Amino acid sequence: MADLIKLSGLKRYYDVGGEIVKALDGVDLVINHNEYISIMGPSGSGKSTMMNMIGCLDTPTEGTYEFEGEQVHEMDDNQLASIRNRKIGFVFQTFNLLPKLTALRNVELPLVYANIPRDERLEHAKIALEKVDLTDRMHHKPNELSGGQRQRVAIARALATNPSIILADEPTGNLDSKSGGEIMEVFDALFKEGNTIILVTHEAYIAKHAHRTIHILDGCIEEDIVNHKSKARKKPRKQKATA
Amino acid sequence: MFAYIESLRMALSAIWGNKLRAALTTLGIIIGILAVTLMGTLISGLDRSFEKSMSFLGRDVLYIAKHEWFGEQEWWEIRNRPDLKVAYVEKLKSQSKYVKAAAPVTMRTVNITREDEMAMGINIAGTTPEYMQTAFLNIESGRFFTEGEDRSGTRVIVIGYDVANALFENENPIGEKVKIGNYVFRVVGVTEKQGKFLGLFSMDNRALIPLGTYQRLFSRRGWMRLDIKVDENHIADAKDEITAIMRNLRGLHPEEKNDFAINQQDAFRQQYQTMKIAIGGTGIFITVLSLVVGGIGIMNIMFVSVKERTREIGVRKAIGATPSSIMRQFLFEALLICLFGGFVGMVMALGGSILIDKYIFPSTLPVSLAITALVLSSVVGLIAGLAPSFRAARLDPIEALRYE
Incomplete structure (x- = not known):
């Protein structure tokens, strides 16, 4: 099977008032299908840039990014929007649901941009909500839901288009430990169903759910380790941790 | 197509989520469109009432008088001009090949009484039976006076519609007697209802008597106008010829200026055109201004x-979401707000024009104007929405997600 994600010599420099900030400085990384990865690193390490890069929200200054064979580093805004829509499901720390739309409408939204007909859209959205066990709350607006429920709506939204990866940025950061635990169970379950999940976090106990942990420091991968005692139990498989 | 419907739906729900703000914003557009449509209605109403007034004056009738209708001469110059004479009429008729009919008209204001009833401030005109050809006038009942009555100075009178109503409510005036001062007249005819001339003078509040009678009873001198109906295919030629004949009759030397004026309906037309341009120009200026203000409001919001x-x-x-779908969403939002404003403004203008029609002067909202209003409001919406939508479309997603 082809690599899901392949980063080679990836650099992202920012020009901040004449000074070059090297947010990512030569990253090589391969991610395969059905991996459960956590990306860790202190603030300022380039962790966010890394996530934006993998999420196709940003393009590299130098280096290449292949996503299922597509050359992301050569894409324009429209192509990036399209690949985000088709292949990536985002889960944010602050949920980022649209407050005026019901849970169902929020989940439906990425499908709107995928130009899927209305009936089909609602059907997919309902299936996604079922996966996070929220069918009974689908006509509620975000402010009528608890934090954990909101995040589950956000996960459903990320799942709606059946993406290749789910990219979660501190998904439990705004939740109490109980809801946070529930959310992690959702991710674990999704992983078991065959999804590829990338968590960005600075909490070690969250990172432990993943099978592979990538530590970033000063724009480079400092450590890439396989976590055999992952909480998401699945029969151990050989990880390709080299790049 | 599909994407457009979705953008439209998003725009609608955004407006719906901010109803009050959208309503207040659209107020500027409502006012602008109201101004456009009302101004248009006003001008088209003015046009029609002008045309109706112009039907009192024939295109092919020349009005010879001492003064120009819209002249710029000094009053003393006109006063010193010699009066027009009845005798000119026969001379013009015999010397010009273009003259079809000619009637001298002289006028004064009188009160007409009948027993206890009185009609005050009636314009009474002394003229000849040919006036029926030069004026656009119909007799509702009875008849106009005759040549014989004119020559003999018989005291007969043709009264206007309003005068008949004032003096003979629910009675047949024909054959009845009325008095002007101490002179008794016999009513021989009533003219049809005509309405007002340019909304100023009522054409129904007047009476006509034979010129011969007028001169015998009131005055042989004073203000006089000659109404000359000419060949409608040769109006300009006729005007030249009549000018020449008149100069001859007046005994003017070639270097002397005309001491009379030949007026035409066109004079009113020209006057009206300049007035219309002034009204229209001011209207357009105010309208455009209000639409610009409305548009800026939309842009701001x-x-x-x-x-x-x-x-x-x-x-x-x-x-x-692609940049273009974001752009579309916001553009549609501005467009819808404006279109809604345009629609409301148009409906209000429609109501306004019905009220004006009922109480002030005839007016309707033409369909073309209604369409113009909607198109115009859409254009304002698009222009006003362009810059904000473009900004939205170009936002960097990373920055935007981080925005608090």
């Missing part, structure tokens, strides 16, 4: 809306 929804835009972009 759209900028606020984009700013407020920066995070939403970021989310939408992250989950796959």
Whole structure:
């Protein structure tokens, strides 16, 4: 099977008032299908840039990014929007649901941009909500839901288009430990169903759910380790941790 | 197509979510469109009432008088001009090949009484039976006076519609007697209802008597006008010829200026055109100004809306909205607000024009104007929405997601 994600010599420099900030400085990384990865690193390490890069929200200054064979580093805004829509499901720390739309409408939204007909859209959205066990709350607006429920709506939204990866940025950061635990169970379950999940976090106990942990420091991968005692139990498989 | 419907739906729900703000913003457009349509209605109403007034004056009738209708001469110059004479009429008729009919008209204001009833301030005109050909006048009942009555100075009178109503309510005036001062007249005819001339003088509040009678009873001198109906295919030629004949009759030397004026309906037309341009120009200026102000209001609120929804835009972009779909969403929002304003303004103008029609002067809202109003409001919406939508479309998703 082809690599899901392949980063080679990836650099992202920012020009901040004449000074070059090297947010990512030569990253090589391969991610395969059905991996459960956590990306860790202190603030300022380039962790966010890394996530934006993998999420196709940003393009590299130098280096290449292949996503299922597509050359992301050569894409324009429209192509990036399209690949985000088709292949990536985002889960944010602050949920980022649209407050005026019901849970169902929020989940439906990425499908709107995928130009899927209305009936089909609602059907997919309902299936996604079922996966996070929220069918009974689908006509509620975000402010009528608890934090954990909101995040589950956000996960459903990320799942709606059946993406290749789910990219979660501190998904439990705004939740109490109980809801946070529930959310992690959702991710674990999704992983078991065959999804590829990338968590960005600075909490070690969250990172432990993943099978592979990538530590970033000063724009480079400092450590890439396989976590055999992952909480998401699945029969151990050989990880390709080299790049 | 599909994407457009979705953008439309998003725009609608955004407007719905901010009803009060949208309503207040659209007020500027409502006022602008109201101004456009009312101004248009007004001008088209003015046009029609002008045309109706102009039907009192024939295109092919020349009005010879001492003064120009819209002249710029000094009053003393006109006063010193010799009066026109009845005798000119026969001379003009015999010397010009273009003259079809000619009637001298002289006028004064009198009160007409009948027993206890009195009609005050009636314009009474002394003229000849040919007046029926030069004026656009119909007799509702009875008849006009005759040549014989004119020559013999018989005291007969043709009264206007309003005068007949005032003096003979629910009675047949024909054959009845009325008095002007101490002179008794026999009513021989009543003219049809005509309405007002340019909304100023009532054409129904007057009476006509034979010129011979007029001169015998009131005055042989004073103001006089000659109404000359000419060949409608040779109006300009006729005017030249009549000018020459008149100069001859007046005994003017070639170097002397005309001491009379030949007036035409065109004089009113020209006057009206300049007035219309003035009204229209001012109207357009005010209208454009109000639409610009309305448009700026829309633009402003759209900028606020984009700013407020920066995070939403970021989310939408992250989950796959293309720049053009974001642009479309905001553009449609501005467009819909404006279109709604245009529609409301148009409906209000429609109501206004019905009220004006009922109480002030005839007016309707032409369909073309209604369409113009909607198109215009859409154009304002598009222009006003362009810059904010463009800003929204170009937002960097990373920055937008981070926006608090």
